Amino acid sequence: MGRILGVLRDFLSFVISSFFTNECLICHIPLYEPDGILPVSIQDGWPEGTVIFLQNRFSFNILWGISLPGKVLCNDCWLKLRPVSDYTFLDDIPVIAPFRTNETLLKVIRYLKFSGGISVAKPLSWWMAKALRNYASPCDSALLIQKLIIPVPLHNSRRRERGYNQASLLASCVSAELGCRFSADLLVRVRNTKSQSSLDAPGRRENVLKAFDVLDINKFYDKDIVLVDDLVTTGETARECIRILKLNGFSNIIVLSAGKSLSAAD
Ligand SMILES: [Zn+2]
Known part of the structure; x- marks a missing residue:
């Protein structure tokens, strides 16, 4: 029963996310999960952990364990x-x-x-x-x-x-x-x-x-x-x-x- 509910939640998360335009707030390119290719070079000043952050698949729960992707900027715009x-x-x-x-x-x-x-x-x-x-x-x-x-x-x-x-x-x-x-x-x-x-x-x-x-x-x-x-x-x-x-x-x-x-x- 728990497994069926889990599958149902994943399915609903997928359906609901597809209604949202998931594009970068700044440059408006579409965001994919996982988000494409990492930038070739990360400028000086970015701390250790930046690559982990850029690869992180953030999501947030809206209801009953149904989650939406929490990625809002493309990698290049995060680095701005x-x-x-x-x-x-x-x-x-x-x-x-x-x-x-x-x-x-x-x-x-x-x-x-x-x-x-x-x-x-x-x-x-x-x-x-x-x-x-x-x-x-x-x-x-x-x-x-x-x-x-x-x-x-x-x-x-x-x-x-x-x-x-x-x-x-x-x-x-x-x-x-x-x-x-x-x-x-x-x-x-x-x-x-x-x-x-x-x-x-x-x-x-x-x-x-x-x-x-x-x-x-x-x-x-x-x-x-x-x-x-x-x-x-x-x-x-x-x-x-x-x-x-x-x-x-x-x-x-x-x-x-x-x-x-x-x-x-x-
Ligand atoms: Zn962008």
């Missing part, structure tokens, strides 16, 4: 992202990201935010988890499992409008990748704010001031926090979240995002 290995800081808090924000990453993040792009959360979170593992020294990497992964929250009204919080999608995928706990509602957004993208740094700071609060502090008091967002630009949103977390007694915090614009000199 700019990997970074430097660690930057917001005051004393490390900001870890696998990529420097560039035009390609912005397109990927726009898809994640506005096109129901759950398929993009899986491959991005693979890189984010890897960046976090690299940051933790070998002796600390076993301690990663004790961290609590939380997203930068969206206001309820924005989440209802969009249907999901993209930072929460990334955070839950990172926690699954690392085997850590995940909480979508430790930190909440108590005030709806304007989009940060049109504001300068002082405007961004003003916009998010007192926009967050911590719920149910006792449940998670002893946990180290990894705060996840899609992008860190000037860092004002993350800085305000950190301020509230610290006010509530959380002192061991790391910020993790898919891309950052901050440089080591900031």
Whole structure:
């Protein structure tokens, strides 16, 4: 019976995936599974594991174990992202990201935010988890499992409008990748704010001031926090979240995002 159900699930996964145009978000070439030929040369700067990533057949479950392919970029377009290995800081808090924000990453993040792009959360979170593992020294990497992964929250009204919080999608995928706990509602957004993208740094700071609060502090008091967002630009949103977390007694915090614009000199 179990075997018949498994075959049925595979069949339904195949039928449903064939209704989706599986093409590269950036250059629109069709994506095949497995995706064609690996690039001849991978430029300097791409870390060990890149080939494994490019060969990985990502998929995500939609319902009852039925899965869809999670590949969203062709190999050449993945390699248009700019990997970074430097660690930057917001005051004393490390900001870890696998990529420097560039035009390609912005397109990927726009898809994640506005096109129901759950398929993009899986491959991005693979890189984010890897960046976090690299940051933790070998002796600390076993301690990663004790961290609590939380997203930068969206206001309820924005989440209802969009249907999901993209930072929460990334955070839950990172926690699954690392085997850590995940909480979508430790930190909440108590005030709806304007989009940060049109504001300068002082405007961004003003916009998010007192926009967050911590719920149910006792449940998670002893946990180290990894705060996840899609992008860190000037860092004002993350800085305000950190301020509230610290006010509530959380002192061991790391910020993790898919891309950052901050440089080591900031
Ligand atoms: Zn492409």
